[in-house]
Amino acid sequence: MRFVKCEMNGIEIFIDHSGIAFSVITQIELLGFRFPSNVEQVATELFVNDALILALDERVVASAILIRRQHKIKLPDAIIAATASAHNLTLVTRNTSDFASIEGLSVVDPFAGLDAANNS
Secondary structure (H helix, E strand, C coil): CCEEEEEECCEEEEEECCCCEEEHHHHHHHHCCCCCCHHHHHHHHHHHHHCEEECCCHHHHHHHHHHHHHCCCCHHHHHHHHHHHHCCCCEECCCHHHCCCCCCCCEECCCHHHHHHHCC
16 A cells, blocks of 8 residues: 655545546546645646546546536536546545535545644
8 A cells, every 4th residue: 555645735545546536537636736846746747647547538528418418517627527426436536515416426524624723
């Protein structure tokens, strides 16, 4: 089992990423910006490269089309939701509000409890 150490708002967390899968859209989002340091870039690349990357296939495309027809949602988010749905996976995101109305989609904010604890 391999773990990645992350820091969010001064809180260190360890993520077991042996079972993590990403939509190809998430891969692009995670790797497609300028990193503040080479260390962060390399750590992110290692994390993403160790995960299973789920490509756009016919099931994901069909699901994304339905999601876009039924919900006001940006295309990348529709593809991410469709990928999770098509593969029967839980979508892990801090941005749960964009996905809350999608029926049958399991969505979790891994920081929800930590945010409440930090604000008290």
